[in-house]
Amino acid sequence: MISVVGFGSLLSEESARETVPALDNYRLVRVPGYRRVFDKVGVVFISRHGESPDSLELASCSTEADPSCEIIAAQFECSEADFLQLYEREHRYRWVEVETWHCQTGETTLGRMCTGYSDLDYRLNKCVTEEEYHRRVGQYYQGVLWRQDILPNPRYLGFCLQAAASQGAAVLDNFLDSSFTADGRALRDYLRQRPELMPAAPVNYSYR
Template sequence: MGIATGSEGLITVLGYGSLLSQRSALETVPSLTGFRRVRLPGYRRIFNKVGVVFFSRHGADAASLEIASCSTQAMAGCEIICSAFEVPEADFSALYEREHRYRWVEVVALDEAGMPVQGRICTSSTDMDYRLNKCVTHAEYYRRVGQYYSGPLWRDDILPFPRYLAFCLEAAASQGQAVLDNFMDSSYLADGCTSIRQYLGSLEPPLQWQGSRGGYSYRAR
């Protein structure tokens, strides 16, 4: 597979969750350039990865099902709106580290003029692949995951971590109503069947847009 690297040593990255927010992307890679919107046919979002950072930094409860962060999954007939931006090769390692538990793949998106944009995106992996190819040793896995969480990372029974979901919705909303609608309708729970729009409507109390207060409300943990 080729590498999405430009002639000037830039790597094109596609963001689909928190990286829809330019502010969030800049926190990890301050040197990024060319932040813009693209469409990626043949993919959907899915909240099927345990967010280890929710345990290490945000007090998540391992007994709760509300521990999922967002990934992507190839799916015919689906399309997600993403951010795209360029990262210097020398700085890509910071983003790679931030998204260490994902598998990176090369995809071809479409810009607003319908022209192809070749870039890298994080997508779903498996526990076995992560242990064998990203961590290698038990000590490395314990340092990155085991000291915070002992169960499987990729699951079909978990729900979004409320604070993280609220942030993703805010990031999508910052790009306009069309991006927010796309996020809600092309993103699914780990069960692969329930859209985020359906999930939001089922919550008690519902997760709601609080525009006058600058974002989405979420249930405090």
């Protein structure tokens, strides 16, 4: 079994089980030394959800190392076969091994978590040929994938906020305080400027 750490939409256990139906031991954990950042172009927003590739509101959630920060995330175990499907879904991320702390028991363990990458490393290490890159990205989007000028995709952001809220106020507060826009603004401050992005009703959204 492989242990996976999810920090965005996977904070919803329902969403996690839609993605990995046979997952085991779903629980909340703390991941010290990381923060969330909305700085990766979500190609799926373009390819499956009708967003314009010219929009600035294309960012999905990633993570980056930050010794002053700590995120609350979800952790679960899955089979190698299920992990390979998840790996394919999250192909544009880099996977790292992180130490986690169980929110209830304090038990420490290790898990695999998606984190930031770069366009050059992605092309060199995960897309062997230009044809593969075109199949995965280029046919939908021609620009840079990892950017500092993009904003969270509103519908996806709403889904992530609801996923965090489904775990309680403390988890939602952590999401707001440990998440940042690509240009460095705290998500809580960004939402004060854009209050219309806070979902008032459940968001029906499939990230797959």
